[in-house]
Amino acid sequence: MAECVKCGYCCTKSVCFYGIWSKTKDQCDFLATNRMCSMYDIIIKDRDAQWNPAFGAGCSSSLFNIVREQKLKEVRLMAEKNLNICPHCKTDKFLADDFFTDMVKYNLTEGHIPCTFCGNFVYIRITKDGVLSFIEKYKLTTDEFAKLDF
Ligand code: SF4
Numbered sequence: 001m002a003e004c005v006k007c008g009y010c011c012t013k014s015v016c017f018y019g020i021w022s023k024t025k026d027q028c029d030f031l032a033t034n035r036m037c038s039m040y041d042i043i044i045k046d047r048d049a050q051w052n053p054a055f056g057a058g059c060s061s062s063l064f065n066i067v068r069e070q071k072l073k074e075v076r077l078m079a080e081k082n083l084n085i086c087p088h089c090k091t092d093k094f095l096a097d098d099f100f101t102d103m104v105k106y107n108l109t110e111g112h113i114p115c116t117f118c119g120n121f122v123y124i125r126i127t128k129d130g131v132l133s134f135i136e137k138y139k140l141t142t143d144e145f146a147k148l149d150f
């Protein structure tokens with residue numbers, strides 16, 4: 001089966017066991033504007049969710065799915081761009097892959113973190129899939145600096 005890239009297309013065609021069809025939106029009422037399931041945190045706690053909707057298990061709607069193709073293209077482009085370069089010291093891949101995996105695990109999509117090579121802070125944003133989507137230099141405020149636990 002093709003990989004699920006979280007494009008949300010299937011939830012505009014029919015609903016899963018937990019979904020409610022919205023006639024006005026012509027999609028599941030729980031499909032958020034970012035194309036993600038707004039009920040994810042609740043549904044995932046249910047044991048039966050592994051069978052339906054079986055989040056991430058694979059895509060059975062990949063044929064002629066333009067929405068999925070578009071999402072795939074965006075993810076590939078972002079990965080190719082390689083934003084994982086410290087904007088201060090220019091160290092390539094200064095953030096480890098584990099770091100992004102952990103952010104996804106704790107539902108974090110942004111953060112202020114110090115570069116382990118030069119110690120300067122950066123502000124980053126990642127997609128829900130853990131792909132770095134934005135990075136810029138960050139200067140700690142005096143208050144933030146005072147709270148640092150060295
Ligand atoms: S990739 Fe397939 S299964 Fe995943 S959200 Fe899109 S249409 Fe649904």
Ligand code: SF4
Pocket residue numbers: 010011014015016017018019020028029030031032036037038039040053
């Ligand atoms: S409840 Fe979530 S996974 Fe199920 S159809 Fe609606 S948006 Fe999709």
Ligand SMILES: [Zn+2]
Pocket residue numbers: 086087088089090091094115116117118119120
């Ligand atoms: Zn650095």
